[in-house]
Amino acid sequence: MPKAFPKEFREDVIRVFRTSDASMAQVAKDFGISPSCLKRWLAIDDRKSAHSAPAGPGVNESDALREANKRIKLLEQENEVLRRAAAYLSQAHLPKMMYPLVRELAADGIPVAVTCRVLNIARQPYYRWLANPVTVAELTSAYRANALFDAHRDDPEFGYRFLLDEAADAGQAMAARTAWKICSQQGWWSAFGKKRGRNGKKAGPPVHDDLVQRNFTATGPNRLWLADITEHRTREGKLYLCAIKDAYSNRIVGYSINSRMKSRIAVAALDNAVARRNAEGADVAGCVLHTDRGSQFRSRKLVHQLNRHHMTGSMGRVGAAGDNAAMESFFSLLQKNVLNRRTWETREDLRIAIVTWIERTYHRRRRQDALGRLTPVEYELIMTPTASQAA
Secondary structure, X not given: OOOOOOHHHHHHHHHXXXXXXXXXXXXXHHOOOOHHHXXXXXXXXXXXXXXXXXXXXXXXXXXXXHHHHHHHHHHHHHHHXXXXXXXXXXXXXXXXXXXXXXXXXXXXXXXXXXXXXXXXXXXXXXXXXXXXXXXXXXXXXXHHHHHHHHXXXXXXXXXXXXXXXXXXXXXXXXXXXXXXXXXXXXXXOOOOOOOOOOOOOOOOOOOOOOOOOOOOOOOOOOOEEEEEEEEEEEOOEEEEEEEEEEOOOOEEEEEEEEOOOOHXXXXXXXXHHHXXXXXXXXXXXXXXXXXOOOOOOOXXXXXXXXXXXXXXXXXXXXXXXXXXXXXHHHHHHHHHHHHOOOOOOOHHXXXXXXXXXXXXXXXXXXXXXXXXXXOHHHHHHHHHHHHHHHO
């Protein structure tokens, strides 16, 4: 029994059909599925929409009015919490602890549950703080910080080790690590010390060796996959695309589109690629996934998924675009044919354009010299049986 297509792929197909004037048969053909399959996906989506639709008329008017008044009151309380929180956080030289604000709002009649929900803080720690606002540990830390500050003010050229000795003489003994932590948090450094900045960060170490060595060829499908992430601006903000290409046929076997460039976008793209290949009856065990050294591809979540799918990772060097040139060439085509064609108003518009170009144009209409003037889908249909027979 064939496995289901990825959820993100199904949602993209439904989104393209509902926003375009193309027929069901045409959209199904563009995405490589049957019309009956698309019809079934649309029916399921319609049922989900019907279940989430608001109830029709029939509710007692007095009950509805009472619920509306309760909702209005709740919205007013939430708005007051946000207004007071913005004013509280904008004050200078004020510790950014939200518990005092919760206490002030409770005194003004706003429930603690509402305030904690809006500010996304837990209630139990707040009640513990309310019973004991200043703990012994906080009081001890404050005394130590005062002793270190007095010593730093008197002798700005002292480092934290000398400040530690001065604080011990003042009756506030502590470990060297504690003194360093307090000085680091407050920025109390020696006037003659090194300047500390956050610039010049280097990429982290690779979690995989470079198994490709710029040889972007494969003897069969699912032997070598290439992955990378690109971004483009819309009036709503940036949109990120993580795409995975099979080096054998140049087909985009999986992708994920998101408004944030976190590790989950790479994990989702890999899972979508594996799910689509499994739905086609193919096995991806032993496949090599080659990427750059971006933090998304070095994350433990992606490494875990590679091991889960029995795949092998590969990484190029830092700042060497040629180590993943085959993937960069695809993004260059996407940039010219879609991203730079016009100014995009919303992320949704750009997402639909990217998905449509990949599935309809790049996969099924754009012939490539490297594939013998065939499209990626045609090349796989023609060459995969030949490769399997030869094996």
